[in-house]
Amino acid sequence: GAGVSQTPSNKVTEKGKYVELRCDPISGHTALYWYRQSLGQGPEFLIYFQGTGAADDSGLPNDRFFAVRPEGSVSTLKIQRTERGDSAVYLCASSHNLNTGELFFGEGSRLTVL
């Protein structure tokens, strides 16, 4: 009866490095979302998948950010050439029923770029 699982829970990296964050959604959930939450702010939308395809990637801040979901389950958020401003908690959520809008969130991956 697992919920949404995100790994790593904490990641510290140096500026310019490449980072991957993983999200394992609730089994059977077809929709998967990535959000970013900075300190004292609400979650900010990045991208969402319906199945394997990115249905809306309008929230990705620039081309250093990319996400995949090759088999329609696990998703990986990839950040190239990290910058200090990328430091935040990256939240993943999944949903079974698009019509309810009820998202199930993971505990997030806290990224710190030094």
Next chain:
Amino acid sequence: AQKVTQAQTEISVVEKEDVTLDCVYETRDTTYYLFWYKQPPSGELVFLIRRNSFDEQNEISGRYSWNFQKSTSSFNFTITASQVVDSAVYFCALSEDSGNTPLVFGKGTRLSVIA
């Protein structure tokens, strides 16, 4: 464009007091959905309620109640007889087409309930 404003950054109350968290939204759509989520210290957002724009009936769930008023574009959340376990950050969110467009969140209100 859609926007959610939670003017109260932090609220502190003594246990058993009632507390209301304000939420004001902006949208051009006539069909939209409003949500409240709770984020306890563990960090995992927990869904509390969803309300569509055609249903202005207030809702009560235990100690929680929600007041939706389209005339003032508000969707306020009241906790009655607050408890220490209610301490968390609460987010109001809006979707212009439930599930098909991403939720837009407010900045949240941090509620501290003191024993």
